[in-house]
Amino acid sequence: MAKSAKKETPLMKQYNAIKAKYPDALLLFRVGDFYETFGSDAVKASKILDIILTKRGAGSDSETELAGFPHHSLNTYLPKLVRAGERVAICDQLEDPKQTKTIVKRGVTELVTPGVAFNDDILHSKSNNFLCAVYFEKQRIGISFLDISTGEFLTSQGDAEYIDKLLQNFSPSEVLVSKKSRKLFSETFGKDFHTFYLEDWVFQADYAHETLTKHFNTKTLKGFGIEDLYEGIIASGVALHYLSETRHNKLEHIATISRIATDDYVWMDKFTIRNLELYNSTNANAVTLINVIDKTISAMGGRMLKRWLALPLKHAEKIKQRHEVVKYLLENETVLQKIQGQIKHIGDIERLISKIATTKVSPREVIQLKNSLEAIVPIKSVAENCDNEALKVLGDNLHRCDLLREKIKETLNEEAPVNVLKGNTIAEGFSEELDELRGLSQSGKTYLDNMLKRETERTGITSLKIASNNVFGYYIEVRNSHKDKVPEEWIRKQTLVNAERYITEELKEYEAKILGAEERILTIEQKLFAELVTWMHQFIVSVQQNAQLIGQLDCLCGFASLAKANKYVYPQIDDSYDLEIKDGRHPVIEQQLPIGEPYIANDLFLDRASQQIIMITGPNMSGKSAILRQTALIVLLAQIGSFVPAGEARIGLVDKIFTRVGASDNISMGESTFMVEMNETASILNNISDRSLVLLDEIGRGTSTYDGISIAWAISEYLHEHPAKPKTLFATHYHELNEMSETFERIKNFNVAVKELKDNVLFVRKLVEGGSEHSFGIHVAKMAGMPQQVISRANKILSKLEKSHSSEELTDKVKTFKDDLQLSFFNLDDPLLVEIKDEILHTDIDTLTPVEALMKLNEIKRMLVKKKQA
Numbered sequence: 001m002a003k004s005a006k007k008e009t010p011l012m013k014q015y016n017a018i019k020a021k022y023p024d025a026l027l028l029f030r031v032g033d034f035y036e037t038f039g040s041d042a043v044k045a046s047k048i049l050d051i052i053l054t055k056r057g058a059g060s061d062s063e064t065e066l067a068g069f070p071h072h073s074l075n076t077y078l079p080k081l082v083r084a085g086e087r088v089a090i091c092d093q094l095e096d097p098k099q100t101k102t103i104v105k106r107g108v109t110e111l112v113t114p115g116v117a118f119n120d121d122i123l124h125s126k127s128n129n130f131l132c133a134v135y136f137e138k139q140r141i142g143i144s145f146l147d148i149s150t151g152e153f154l155t156s157q158g159d160a161e162y163i164d165k166l167l168q169n170f171s172p173s174e175v176l177v178s179k180k181s182r183k184l185f186s187e188t189f190g191k192d193f194h195t196f197y198l199e200d201w202v203f204q205a206d207y208a209h210e211t212l213t214k215h216f217n218t219k220t221l222k223g224f225g226i227e228d229l230y231e232g233i234i235a236s237g238v239a240l241h242y243l244s245e246t247r248h249n250k251l252e253h254i255a256t257i258s259r260i261a262t263d264d265y266v267w268m269d270k271f272t273i274r275n276l277e278l279y280n281s282t283n284a285n286a287v288t289l290i291n292v293i294d295k296t297i298s299a300m301g302g303r304m305l306k307r308w309l310a311l312p313l314k315h316a317e318k319i320k321q322r323h324e325v326v327k328y329l330l331e332n333e334t335v336l337q338k339i340q341g342q343i344k345h346i347g348d349i350e351r352l353i354s355k356i357a358t359t360k361v362s363p364r365e366v367i368q369l370k371n372s373l374e375a376i377v378p379i380k381s382v383a384e385n386c387d388n389e390a391l392k393v394l395g396d397n398l399h400r401c402d403l404l405r406e407k408i409k410e411t412l413n414e415e416a417p418v419n420v421l422k423g424n425t426i427a428e429g430f431s432e433e434l435d436e437l438r439g440l441s442q443s444g445k446t447y448l449d450n451m452l453k454r455e456t457e458r459t460g461i462t463s464l465k466i467a468s469n470n471v472f473g474y475y476i477e478v479r480n481s482h483k484d485k486v487p488e489e490w491i492r493k494q495t496l497v498n499a500e501r502y503i504t505e506e507l508k509e510y511e512a513k514i515l516g517a518e519e520r521i522l523t524i525e526q527k528l529f530a531e532l533v534t535w536m537h538q539f540i541v542s543v544q545q546n547a548q549l550i551g552q553l554d555c556l557c558g559f560a561s562l563a564k565a566n567k568y569v570y571p572q573i574d575d576s577y578d579l580e581i582k583d584g585r586h587p588v589i590e591q592q593l594p595i596g597e598p599y600i601a602n603d604l605f606l607d608r609a610s611q612q613i614i615m616i617t618g619p620n621m622s623g624k625s626a627i628l629r630q631t632a633l634i635v636l637l638a639q640i641g642s643f644v645p646a647g648e649a650r651i652g653l654v655d656k657i658f659t660r661v662g663a664s665d666n667i668s669m670g671e672s673t674f675m676v677e678m679n680e681t682a683s684i685l686n687n688i689s690d691r692s693l694v695l696l697d698e699i700g701r702g703t704s705t706y707d708g709i710s711i712a713w714a715i716s717e718y719l720h721e722h723p724a725k726p727k728t729l730f731a732t733h734y735h736e737l738n739e740m741s742e743t744f745e746r747i748k749n750f751n752v753a754v755k756e757l758k759d760n761v762l763f764v765r766k767l768v769e770g771g772s773e774h775s776f777g778i779h780v781a782k783m784a785g786m787p788q789q790v791i792s793r794a795n796k797i798l799s800k801l802e803k804s805h806s807s808e809e810l811t812d813k814v815k816t817f818k819d820d821l822q823l824s825f826f827n828l829d830d831p832l833l834v835e836i837k838d839e840i841l842h843t844d845i846d847t848l849t850p851v852e853a854l855m856k857l858n859e860i861k862r863m864l865v866k867k868k869q870a
């Protein structure tokens with residue numbers, strides 16, 4: 001093998017040195033006009049980007065995979081890599097290859113990761129792109145969220161449950177965790193997040209404090225109201241540190257950090273957010289609440305609505321303020337139309353101004369910013385002059401940004417290009433020097449055109465060409481066939497295969513003037529544009545404020561449009577503990593029913609005095625879950641400031657919403673389904689308040705019937721007896737639970753009415769007072785097309801079971817549960833008991849169907865009866 005094959009080429013040596021610094025990233029290595037990837041990066045890139053994988057140095061020792069793409073396609077390929085979850089280090093040539101004789105200097109200019117991205121093709125306009133950092137202390141966990149594309153920076157701290165909820169709410173694109181907490185993080189918050197692990201030393205209080213104060217240029221963090229958040233500060237410091245690690249140093253738009261004020265907002269834990277399908281659903285095709293209620297027009301509005309939904313208000317006054325604006329906009333349609341008509345012209349000014357701060361902005365985007373700010377002017381005057389106090393304040397606070405708009409207008413050409421190097425960025429009349437050069441370049445061109453014409457005529461050479469190169473400037477090119485017609489005074493400079501190149505005195509004279517004019521024009525344009533961008537930095541905060549206000553206004557206008565389109569009403573919010581909904585509807589389901597099939601509206605009343613807990617029974621598919629969810633969604637909509645899908649609604653402020661569904665969906669988590677269900681429920685019982693709304697859907701379903709009923713019973717009893725008396729809806733198909741209303745005064749029975757036909761059930765979907773006699777599972781099985789044999793067999797087994805275990809018998813058992821604990825009955829050495837114990841221990845409760853459970857119980861009972869008889 002040749003010795004030289006073993007040696008690294010200088011290029012690969014440079015590559016390896018840079019790659020060693022970014023081992024976790026996919027390195028895009030600029031070579032000439034291409035971005036190349038090598039080795040395992042190339043294998044990955046070729047797969048993700050569907051580009052050809054080749055080999056470099058094939059057959060030699062230094063053989064390595066290679067895949068690349070043209071540098072101008074970066075914007076096409078980069079988002080694909082990032083979306084596939086890659087961290088991408090962009091390594092550029094740091095000097096002009098023409099200027100150096102040795103290998104070109106290269107270095108990483110940006111590290112793009114899922115949580116740190118500017119590229120419009122990576123970002124979703126109506127969603128934030130949050131980078132998150134999580135710091136674990138013994139007692140508490142600190143968290144921060146930072147969106148570099150909008151400049152928002154938030155922090156908080158709390159227990160695992162709270163942090164989990166925030167992670168769910170803000171759904172960050174990337175989560176930073178210390179290496180030592182790697183396992184702890186996945187154990188606590190699961191494996192759904194895109195995580196990156198940083199060295200432990202980054203997670204230090206002093207370092208974080210210093211990073212933050214240095215960035216904000218303040219002595220303390222008092223002004224931000226976060227100085228007492230020890231863990232939160234560390235998490236925030238880590239997020240900022242990460243930005244500098246990924247080479248993001250121009251961060252003037254991250255102008256403030258605020259604390260997520262937990263106490264101001266309705267508490268919903270992650271199960272509730274998931275169960276209510278606010279933003280996403282386990283079913284990818286399902287329509288979520290946000291899909292239905294989002295009538296915003298701007299990107300800022302879309303993002304604001306998500307924030308509002310994540311953090312519903314708890315203060316009656318603030319909520320009412322939003323309702324009043326919506327009411328005003330509905331009553332004054334022209335105002336609504338005027339405002340929405342202007343919002344249509346507003347681009348994503350929040351992200352545009354961030355691009356200004358990071359100087360990643362294009363001339364066309366600056367024009368877009370100006371036009372957006374222009375649309376704000378009429379909005380401001382409409383809002384200021386309207387008859388609603390909150391709207392007026394909003395209008396007052398909008399900045400006209402006159403100076404900024406004027407300056408952009410006089411500096412930039414209205415048709416400015418995306419790339420400043422394309423020319424024509426700066427407006428005419430802005431710079432004398434520029435105008436002069438442009439004139440020169442223009443007249444120079446005309447002069448050359450005229451000269452070409454004249455010389456062609458004079459010499460009779462038809463294929464004359466005038467062009468220039470870097471070596472000897474302007475020249476005239478003559479094809480070989482016309483060589484003999486060349487005038488004597490032309491000086492030959494170069495001979496090509498088919499042509500000769502000449503210079504002339506006249507050309508030399510003009511060259512002095514025009515050569516380089518184009519280049520100088522571009523240099524000046526770049527300089528003036530850069531100056532404009534720097535000058536604009538003083539407006540970052542004003543534009544950010546406008547972005548926030550337009551976001552709010554867009555949301556409120558959206559609520560008005562929503563109320564109008566879907567017939568929502570103004571909800572009354574008060575400080576009572578009552579919840580009274582007349583003709584309530586499910587906002588999502590009602591939009592999805594086939595045309596002509598109406599959604600059946602329902603009334604619901606809950607309070608703490610007489611009707612605290614409602615047991616809702618009814619067959620499967622009758623609409624129990626729909627009633628539960630619509631109740632929560634109506635409260636939620638009301639408290640984010642929207643009107644609600646109902647005929648009428650009076651809502652005593654709710655401060656926590658809990659929902660739990662006893663489902664079998666969790667099997668995939670590998671944990672016992674029932675265990676998960678109980679874990680989730682336990683966290684409710686430990687957190688309830690007097691303003692909580694608790695929705696339990698088929699809790700207890702995850703285990704055998706007896707277990708299930710007992711647990712459901714005990715939970716309901718606990719909620720009833722709890723001094724907070726939380727308002728509760730409990731949907732169950734255990735009709736046995738109806739017995740509870742006899743003992744517990746604030747538990748009331750309702751059922752979702754069905755009409756029983758001969759062999760079938762007709763769903764009426766009306767919630768009516770009273771309990772149910774029995775379950776209807778078999779009817780549903782029939783409707784689902786189960787074979788007739790199975791249905792009739794099931795009916796037989798059911799009636800047999802019902803005979804041998806009347807519901808009274810069962811509920812008596814539960815009621816006298818305490819008495820049953822007479823251990824004296826159990827002589828632990830009794831061989832029968834050992835046998836029963838074995839029987840129970842070998843039963844897999846999680847896979848047992850209710851019928852099997854009853855049969856097993858029957859078996860055990862028979863053993864006992866036999867023993868008694870003996």
Ligand SMILES: Nc1ncnc2c1ncn2[C@@H]1O[C@H](COP(=O)(O)OP(=O)(O)OP(=O)(O)O)[C@@H](O)[C@H]1O
Nearest residue numbers: 598599600601619620621622623624625626627765
């Ligand atoms: N009020 C209503 N008006 C019209 N259709 C409804 C109404 N309520 C529910 N539905 C329809 O019935 C379907 C079943 O409702 P839902 O899931 O609430 O039933 P359920 O009683 O909770 O059933 P299960 O016990 O099987 O979960 C819904 O998907 C919806 O299409």
